[in-house]
Amino acid sequence: MIRKTSTSDIVPAHETVLTVDTGRWPLVVLTFAGRPTTADLTAHLAEIEELVLQRKLPFVQVIDQARAAAPDAMQRALIADHQTQQEVLYRAYCIGEVYVTSPRIRGAMVAVFWLAKPPYPYAFVDTRKEGIDWARSRLRSHGLR
Numbered sequence: 001m002i003r004k005t006s007t008s009d010i011v012p013a014h015e016t017v018l019t020v021d022t023g024r025w026p027l028v029v030l031t032f033a034g035r036p037t038t039a040d041l042t043a044h045l046a047e048i049e050e051l052v053l054q055r056k057l058p059f060v061q062v063i064d065q066a067r068a069a070a071p072d073a074m075q076r077a078l079i080a081d082h083q084t085q086q087e088v089l090y091r092a093y094c095i096g097e098v099y100v101t102s103p104r105i106r107g108a109m110v111a112v113f114w115l116a117k118p119p120y121p122y123a124f125v126d127t128r129k130e131g132i133d134w135a136r137s138r139l140r141s142h143g144l145r
Helices: 038-051 073-085 087-093 103-115 128-141
Strands: 017-024 027-033 059-064 094-100 122-125
Touching: 017 038, 027 128, 038 073, 059 128, 073 087, 073 103, 087 094, 094 103, 094 128, 122 128
Parallel strands: 027 059, 059 094, 094 122
Antiparallel strands: 017 027
8 A cells, every 4th residue: 555644754664655745856766665565666667757857957866764674686676667767857956865764675776776777876875864954955055955
């Protein structure tokens, strides 16, 4: 199940939640929790394209995967394909991404990056606060707030 939620909602450990929060633009917060289906992930990536990339404005993303299950091989390929297809927009407008995640999910994301290396700076952190701080630093370094 995909449930729209604000960033302040508490997500039960067993629930699948995929959100795109652009309420603090140019700071974008993506939440990826639970174990989405491939269809859920496809819809989530389309939402990112619509709500973030199609603005064609600079942005930074915090991707909160702290309560996510590791994506399977098909999902990793889907994410890599999205990155490749949207590379021109990511290269032009994304000034950085930070992943709030566990070491296990970091390994899965590194595998995605072998297939489609992001054309922008990225980092892995342990908490959402660290992610927000990293993102704000990137925004400031580009004269954005």
